[in-house]
Amino acid sequence: MDRVKMADVAREAGVSAMTVSRVINGKGYVSDETRRRVLRVIERLGYRPSGIARGLATRRTGTIGLVVPDVANPFFADVARGVEESAYAEGYNVFLCNTDEDPQRELAALGSLEERQVDGLILCSSRLTEDELHKVVARHTSFVLVNRRLVGARTHSVLLDDEAAGRLATQHLLRIGRRAVGLVAGPETSHSGQLRAKGYRAALAADGLPYYPEWVRPCAPTASGGRQATLELLSNHPELTGLVCYNDLVAVGALQAAKDRGCQVPADLAIVGHDDIPLAALVTPALTTCRMPRYELGTRAVGLLLEQLDSSAEPSAEIVLSPELVVRASAPGPPETEP
Amino acid sequence: MDRVKMADVAREAGVSAMTVSRVINGKGYVSDETRRRVLRVIERLGYRPSGIARGLATRRTGTIGLVVPDVANPFFADVARGVEESAYAEGYNVFLCNTDEDPQRELAALGSLEERQVDGLILCSSRLTEDELHKVVARHTSFVLVNRRLVGARTHSVLLDDEAAGRLATQHLLRIGRRAVGLVAGPETSHSGQLRAKGYRAALAADGLPYYPEWVRPCAPTASGGRQATLELLSNHPELTGLVCYNDLVAVGALQAAKDRGCQVPADLAIVGHDDIPLAALVTPALTTCRMPRYELGTRAVGLLLEQLDSSAEPSAEIVLSPELVVRASAPGPPETEP
DNA sequence: CTGTTAGCGCTTTCAG
DNA sequence: CTGAAAGCGCTAACAG
Numbered sequence: 071m072d073r074v075k076m077a078d079v080a081r082e083a084g085v086s087a088m089t090v091s092r093v094i095n096g097k098g099y100v101s102d103e104t105r106r107r108v109l110r111v112i113e114r115l116g117y118r119p120s121g122i123a124r125g126l127a128t129r130r131t132g133t134i135g136l137v138v139p140d141v142a143n144p145f146f147a148d149v150a151r152g153v154e155e156s157a158y159a160e161g162y163n164v165f166l167c168n169t170d171e172d173p174q175r176e177l178a179a180l181g182s183l184e185e186r187q188v189d190g191l192i193l194c195s196s197r198l199t200e201d202e203l204h205k206v207v208a209r210h211t212s213f214v215l216v217n218r219r220l221v222g223a224r225t226h227s228v229l230l231d232d233e234a235a236g237r238l239a240t241q242h243l244l245r246i247g248r249r250a251v252g253l254v255a256g257p258e259t260s261h262s263g264q265l266r267a268k269g270y271r272a273a274l275a276a277d278g279l280p281y282y283p284e285w286v287r288p289c290a291p292t293a294s295g296g297r298q299a300t301l302e303l304l305s306n307h308p309e310l311t312g313l314v315c316y317n318d319l320v321a322v323g324a325l326q327a328a329k330d331r332g333c334q335v336p337a338d339l340a341i342v343g344h345d346d347i348p349l350a351a352l353v354t355p356a357l358t359t360c361r362m363p364r365y366e367l368g369t370r371a372v373g374l375l376l377e378q379l380d381s382s383a384e385p386s387a388e389i390v391l392s393p394e395l396v397v398r399a400s401a402p403g404p405p406e407t408e409p
Numbered sequence: 410m411d412r413v414k415m416a417d418v419a420r421e422a423g424v425s426a427m428t429v430s431r432v433i434n435g436k437g438y439v440s441d442e443t444r445r446r447v448l449r450v451i452e453r454l455g456y457r458p459s460g461i462a463r464g465l466a467t468r469r470t471g472t473i474g475l476v477v478p479d480v481a482n483p484f485f486a487d488v489a490r491g492v493e494e495s496a497y498a499e500g501y502n503v504f505l506c507n508t509d510e511d512p513q514r515e516l517a518a519l520g521s522l523e524e525r526q527v528d529g530l531i532l533c534s535s536r537l538t539e540d541e542l543h544k545v546v547a548r549h550t551s552f553v554l555v556n557r558r559l560v561g562a563r564t565h566s567v568l569l570d571d572e573a574a575g576r577l578a579t580q581h582l583l584r585i586g587r588r589a590v591g592l593v594a595g596p597e598t599s600h601s602g603q604l605r606a607k608g609y610r611a612a613l614a615a616d617g618l619p620y621y622p623e624w625v626r627p628c629a630p631t632a633s634g635g636r637q638a639t640l641e642l643l644s645n646h647p648e649l650t651g652l653v654c655y656n657d658l659v660a661v662g663a664l665q666a667a668k669d670r671g672c673q674v675p676a677d678l679a680i681v682g683h684d685d686i687p688l689a690a691l692v693t694p695a696l697t698t699c700r701m702p703r704y705e706l707g708t709r710a711v712g713l714l715l716e717q718l719d720s721s722a723e724p725s726a727e728i729v730l731s732p733e734l735v736v737r738a739s740a741p742g743p744p745e746t747e748p
Numbered sequence: 749c750t751g752t753t754a755g756c757g758c759t760t761t762c763a764g
Numbered sequence: 765c766t767g768a769a770a771g772c773g774c775t776a777a778c779a780g
Contacts, residue, residue, distance in 0.1 A: 077758095086766070099766085120465075121525045122465050125758090126758070127759040128772085142486045142490040168493045185458060186472070354668065424751090428751080431749095462772070464774090466756055750779100754777090764766080
């Protein structure tokens, strides 16, 4: 019950292993007749070349590693799908590693992928320190960071424009006539949260509106976090007519809070979320939100990675992906284009 | 910039490669002093053994393949997480393959994993025919089917008890006094849908209630499918006081339909879904549903797989995982235990 | 306790 | 157009 190997095919076809190798890889000259004969034997024997033997000989495994904090999180699941699909399209297979948000496990995963000799590595929302990250990057020829930037290294990253997202969300509310717009800001430690908040402020400033820190409340990035923060925000500031939320889960919490207070959405309060997770379209009223191109995050990462693999030593590159406003019932209004 | 190899470590430590191999794998005797010296050199040089070289020598790659229709689907994302985590805990890495529900791609993925010489394969909700599946199984020593059964093969599978789920959901409605219970049944071609419907019928029969086919409507497994089917069901049968839904998405559609018709949930109509996706807890009213243990599907699959790898040639095994009723607002009531 | 000798299955030279 | 020899980095099986 041993695997059939190249030598078996060669013997059966009456040629050398080298010839079999040539027809498999389509390089070098092989007469049409020989090729056909070899192909037939391969088919008949059900031969499959051994990737690891090939890997040992070529020092290329046709494999890329993907490290994510949690595949079950829809955000990373979409990234993973993007990575998997485009890697597959280019003939690569992907090793998936889950870190459970734990830097220790992240390091371990990276080590394990190094042993597997992946050709390249995609690291998503790394929880490592800059120092650790620099060390890791140094060990790998081909490396792409997703949703994280690292200065001072030959690093390629694919990022989301969170500031633009915050701006977009806020602008939309302002444009539909809401002048008292609050922010349910998510965790204070969140990098993307800070950027979205920055966008919120920028949008206010652009319209010549003052920034009221008391209209901004941090919260856990969950529905219940959003609900509670919104409840407090609304009871202290009933003057608010619009709310930008850190993400869609928080926005759903805001929706619940509005309901708790008998406040009509969007009539009394218009709400905009971030991310456009599937849930956003299913709640009532459906959420207006900033769609973040998660799948594309994955495909672009693979693109950058393979670029590095082909042409060696590219300089650093950074791709920033833009969010897109999706208008639904929680903050309706004509979607206008940028001036 | 070449990788440091075992020979480098051996030379540097003044021992043979074999000794280095022994300390790395922790097998065979090595004096404590030598071990320490080797370890130090490994550390200093940043040596990492080559998994592929080892794989070629041992014919074991420490790798398992996971094939799913779509990682971005929360169901499979959870399975994938279960697989990844427990594989990792046992020192295995997992190759993830997405088939996009396409049998052709599924076959291709399987072939590709065979080339990578994975030690075992986990195939999730396969879209292949029985014949194709039999062929695939025959090529692999270690194989586990998730959410799919295959008769007449030395196959191991991990399954969800869909019939019990349908029964559980229906029983709950009957117990809280709903005697006119309809079924929004999902796609007619869905295997799990048919089983859940069977459970629905069984529960009715157990209570001595008649089965009315006109209270059952198929639909697309989506919120809009559920909404439309429920709308039709309610307008033809306003007598219904309870609804079992194929899955949570469909149940959310049913919720929307009830709202459309000004029908109160749960007062006028109690609704039970299936799966317990995150969404279920977030809609208003929150959904009562049958939780299907998706993460465990993954962990158990790995368990079965590794069992096969260790002790060769196990007989077929089948693990059936039980659903669990999660009571929330859409069909409240004291959760009773089985009689 | 440690080292030597052979491969694992493929591809890379370099010759025919 | 085809083949022979050598080796990728590691470990199994023996020796010592």
